[in-house]
Amino acid sequence: MRQQWVMGNWKMNGNHQEIKSLVQGMLVDIPPTLNCAIFPAFPYLSYAGELIQNSSLHMGAQNVYPQASGAYTGEVSGPMLKDTGCRFVLVGHSERRQLFKENEKIVAEKFHHVKEHGMIPVLCVGETQKEREDGLTEDVLLAQINSILEEAPRAFSQSIIAYEPVWAIGTGKTASPEQAQETHAFIRSIVAKASEQDAGALPILYGGSVNENNASALFAKPDIDGGLVGGASLNAQKFVEIIKCIN
Numbered sequence: 470m471r472q473q474w475v476m477g478n479w480k481m482n483g484n485h486q487e488i489k490s491l492v493q494g495m496l497v498d499i500p501p502t503l504n505c506a507i508f509p510a511f512p513y514l515s516y517a518g519e520l521i522q523n524s525s526l527h528m529g530a531q532n533v534y535p536q537a538s539g540a541y542t543g544e545v546s547g548p549m550l551k552d553t554g555c556r557f558v559l560v561g562h563s564e565r566r567q568l569f570k571e572n573e574k575i576v577a578e579k580f581h582h583v584k585e586h587g588m589i590p591v592l593c594v595g596e597t598q599k600e601r602e603d604g605l606t607e608d609v610l611l612a613q614i615n616s617i618l619e620e621a622p623r624a625f626s627q628s629i630i631a632y633e634p635v636w637a638i639g640t641g642k643t644a645s646p647e648q649a650q651e652t653h654a655f656i657r658s659i660v661a662k663a664s665e666q667d668a669g670a671l672p673i674l675y676g677g678s679v680n681e682n683n684a685s686a687l688f689a690k691p692d693i694d695g696g697l698v699g700g701a702s703l704n705a706q707k708f709v710e711i712i713k714c715i716n
């Protein structure tokens with residue numbers, strides 16, 4: 470049985486006060502048997518880690534630099550994230566790819582670095598509106614996933630993929646459950662070419678304007694194993710409602 474997860478990507482939002490009330494709001498109502506993680510901004514990882522201690526919530530980071538330590542001013546390493554209590558790290562989010570010009574090479578380095586340091590990478594993949602219109606969705610996904618597999622055919626054991634069509638992120642437009650299911654099945658088939666076993670066990674989350682109204686139809690699809698949630702994860706009540714849609 471594959472694990473299902475709902476993950477909240479808080480992006481560059483929050484302060485001590487807001488994080489405290491958000492986490493407290495979530496903890497009141499979160500079903501302890503469901504898998505759920507929050508991804509606060511770097512300065513708040515330790516604080517959020519303390520707030521979720523002895524709870525069923527897990528924590529991840531939004532980014533990493535793929536060196537253990539050294540003269541890399543302004544960057545944060547895998548061992549540092551592990552030390553603050555992170556279990557997951559987002560890698561290759563479309564905002565990193567687009568705004569910070571991260572290419573397949575650096576995304577792959579980050580992915581392998583996260584695994585090397587005992588955490589679980591959540592690889593974000595997805596096509597832009599233009600790429601979808603030009604019929605390039607499958608080519609884009611193949612390139613994004615194969616660049617990880619090139620170096621290590623078993624890369625996706627103990628990993629997570631989040632399919633986030635770029636046109637659906639923060640726009641209020643969601644892929645239909647059928648559209649998302651079809652793409653998730655395609656992603657799983659790419660991984661299966663390297664390892665059937667890893668493909669079978671790999672959680673593939675959907676992301677892009679997931680909310681409390683569309684989550685249950687998406688999560689009901691056989692290859693959609695939960696969600697990576699941005700905007701709606703900043704509201705405790707909405708986020709808990711989304712978590713409860715895991716079947």
Ligand code: PGA
Nearest residue numbers: 638639677678698699700
């Ligand atoms: P959104 O963001 O839910 O606000 O669309 C998702 C994400 O960027 O991970």
